[in-house]
Amino acid sequence: MHTQSAKLTFHIPHAASLKDKRQVCRSLIDKTRRRFNAAVSEVDTQDMHQTLTLGVAVLSGDFTHARQSLDEIIRFMEEHAEAELVGVEV
DSSP states (O other): OEEEEEEEEEEOTTOOSHHHHHHHHHHHHHHHHHHSSOEEEEEEOTTOTTEEEEEEEEEESSHHHHHHHHHHHHHHHHHHOSSEEEEEEO
16 A cells, blocks of 8 residues: 655735635635545645645555556646645655
């Protein structure tokens, strides 16, 4: 069994409040969970209204499949976020 995880940091320039940030966060998490079988959650910077930090975890029986899935999730999140991806830690 193999796991892959990543921490993604997004900048939300239009977020003027935590409510604005939560809308972007919920939308991105829901889209990602519907498309992929992965765990996604906000893991840091909860009190910063223009910074969103999400953790993503993938579990697979094959290391290559886990890594490819994680890479695909990162690309998907970058393309579908209402925010700019500014950092990725794998």
